Amino acid sequence: MKIEKLHHIAIICSNYEMSKRFYTKVLGFEIKQEVYRKERDSYKLDLSLNGMYLIELFSFPNPPKRASFPEASGLRHVAFGVKNLKSWKDYLESSNVSCQEIRIDEFTGKQFFFFNDPDDLPIELYEI
Incomplete structure (x- = not known):
């Protein structure tokens, strides 16, 4: 299985x-x-x-609000793989989406950053 x-x-x-x-x-x-x-x-x-x-x-x-950001038990965040990570960050910010700074994954050396959907669900974009 x-x-x-x-x-x-x-x-x-x-x-x-x-x-x-x-x-x-x-x-x-x-x-x-x-x-x-x-x-x-x-x-x-x-x-x-x-x-x-x-x-x-x-x-x-009237759905209940998320318990905390992002350390509540359960799903922590959703991540999508993208090319041109910096271009995505620039695009999202030009669309009035607040983004965190680009970080480096210490294990893979790849870049990533987080932003939130309209209900504060944390979303990660990860360099592929």
């Missing part, structure tokens, strides 16, 4: 339109499917990157 691949990451947002715009317009994810679930008063947005399904973005009425 073995796990074959990561299937998707589920994210619950507090402002659906803002998060939809952030993930599609700023980060460049493509909409695979968008469904409104009336019984839950909730949207489910399936997002892909380079044809690979990666994120389920959910909206629910």
Whole structure:
């Protein structure tokens, strides 16, 4: 028995339109499917990157806030591999996304930095 691949990451947002715009317009994810679930008063947005399904973005009425940043038990952050890390940082900052400084991974020598989505979910971009 073995796990074959990561299937998707589920994210619950507090402002659906803002998060939809952030993930599609700023980060460049493509909409695979968008469904409104009336019984839950909730949207489910399936997002892909380079044809690979990666994120389920959910909206629910009044979701609780994240416990702490980023040291709460559970998922710490989501990381995406990118080329041209500095260009990505410049692009995000020009899109009014606040970014931390670029750091060097002491084990791999690769560069990375963190920023937050509209609900303060920490996202890492890692040089590939």
